[in-house]
Amino acid sequence: MTKTIEFKGRCLCGAVAFEGAAPDEPVSSCHCKQCRQWGSGPFDAYSVPLANLKFTSGEDAIKFYESSEFARRGFCSKCGSSLFWHADRHPDWKDRIAIAVGTLEQPTGLTAGPHIFCAAKADYHEIKDSRPQYAGED
Ligand SMILES: [Zn+2]
C-alpha cells in the first residue's frame, strides 16, 4: 500500500497557506526552460490530486499565469513565490496539481524522483545523482 503524505506549505510571506494528505509520489525535478525562467529552476514538484489540497489562508492572494495551452502556474501575488503548476485545461491531468515542494514544511517524508526535461537543462547544471533522467516528461 502506498503511504500517505501529510503536507503543510506556505509561500515566503505566509499570505498563502495550505495543507492536505495525499499518496506518496516521488519528487520530480523539471529542467525545462519555462521552469528555469519561473523559479531559476529546476522545479521540484510533488503532484497530488487537486481535491486533496486545502487552503488554510490566502487562496485569493494566488495569481495564475497561463504558461502554455493547457497549463497555468500559480504564485503568491504578495511575495512572488512559485507555488503550483496545474494543467487545468488538459483532460487527463486537470484533476492533479503539482506543488512546488520547497514550500512544504520539513520533514516532508517525500523521496527524490526523476529528472525530467533533461534535454532542455541549463549548461551549468550537472546532474550527478543516480535518479532516473528523462529527455522529456518520461
Ligand atoms: Zn506570499
Ligand SMILES: [Zn+2]
Ligand atoms: Zn518544467
